[in-house]
Amino acid sequence: xxMQMEFLRKIPEPEALKERFPVxxxxxxxxxxxxxELTALFTGKDDxxxxxxxxxxxxxxxxxxxxxxxxxxxxxxxxxxxxxxPRVYTNKPRTKGTGYKGMLxxxxxxxxxxxxxxxxxxxxxxxxxxxxxxxxxxxxxxxxENHRYLSDLLxxxxxxxxxxxxxxxxxxxSGIGIPAGMKNPTAGDLTVMMNSIAAAxxxxxxxxxxxxxxxxxxxxxxxxxxxxxxxxGRNHPNYHYExxxxxGALYESYKxxxxxxxxxxxxxxxxxxxxxxxxxxxxxxxxxxxxxHIRRLVKGLMIESYLEDGNQxxxxxxxxxxxxxxxxxxxxxERLILDLAEEA
Numbered sequence: 054x055x056m057q058m059e060f061l062r063k064i065p066e067p068e069a070l071k072e073r074f075p076v077x078x079x080x081x082x083x084x085x086x087x088x089x090e091l092t093a094l095f096t097g098k099d100d101x102x103x104x105x106x107x108x109x110x111x112x113x114x115x116x117x118x119x120x121x122x123x124x125x126x127x128x129x130x131x132x133x134x135x136x137x138x139p140r141v142y143t144n145k146p147r148t149k150g151t152g153y154k155g156m157l158x159x160x161x162x163x164x165x166x167x168x169x170x171x172x173x174x175x176x177x178x179x180x181x182x183x184x185x186x187x188x189x190x191x192x193x194x195x196x197x198e199n200h201r202y203l204s205d206l207l208x209x210x211x212x213x214x215x216x217x218x219x220x221x222x223x224x225x226x227s228g229i230g231i232p233a234g235m236k237n238p239t240a241g242d243l244t245v246m247m248n249s250i251a252a253a254x255x256x257x258x259x260x261x262x263x264x265x266x267x268x269x270x271x272x273x274x275x276x277x278x279x280x281x282x283x284x285x286g287r288n289h290p291n292y293h294y295e296x297x298x299x300x301g302a303l304y305e306s307y308k309x310x311x312x313x314x315x316x317x318x319x320x321x322x323x324x325x326x327x328x329x330x331x332x333x334x335x336x337x338x339x340x341x342x343x344x345x346h347i348r349r350l351v352k353g354l355m356i357e358s359y360l361e362d363g364n365q366x367x368x369x370x371x372x373x374x375x376x377x378x379x380x381x382x383x384x385x386x387e388r389l390i391l392d393l394a395e396e397a
Contacts, residue, residue, distance in 0.1 A: 067201035080183045087189045095273045102397040103353025107140030109378040114178045116373040125186040131394035143175040144195035179206040197225035214239045223252035228268030234277040241281025275313035280321025288321040294340040317355040327379040338396045358386040
């Protein structure tokens, strides 16, 4: 017996899908301009605060588009102080490997998995967001081999806490050409995160999409602090001033390009108590005010937010409410973003 796999259907290659669902010149111009803004921010030429903000999981196109339209109106009020990159995460890691894995797997959360339809759905949704709001967005790179399906649309990639030790994620991040945030692992070892950044910033040669490829390294690879879980399953934060100082010292010892930290204010930093995101975000802003070197190091925040507060089970039918981790609702999000713009 060779493999215990049932091959269901052939998925289009990324280039074939891009030809079938192409981007136009207006989308290319938006992406080029947004990429330049993010490069300036991570290289210290733009001192605005980056906000990676949006749903834990982009579960349905209509609610996600409504959220993005509201965010675009708010962007115009805060663009002098904040650079907003929406979270549009369509691939969701699962601790036990079961349950809803995102729009890529289930374009309709109430129906079965269909990755053929899913890969089309996520490309079309990302393209709609760029066309209709002028945002290019952030995704989690859960499956490195799938990045090419969206590579002409994305602004930012995060490598999650479960993936950050994986060689494939690290070396693919070295060649994506946009900022790649490497989260600290769930157990919290910051040297694992730093090693991942070092690998992503270094030139690499490897097999990808059936090719031997070479990269020149990604100087925009950086740290995301998301808290950690101890041996007893308890959550611990790592966003405090002392934690930021420690990461700054690690950057100096590793001699990496463009030292940068994004603080994820949910996950283990909040103990998944989503309302704590407001307090934590303001705590980080205070740390940035205390010392100029912390302000230079902490480039932004990652916030989980949707149209409605909290979360729900699949099938509950609450429009714009997360079906994965709980999120801040829109009113609280809007108030927080306005407050952060004043403090940035």
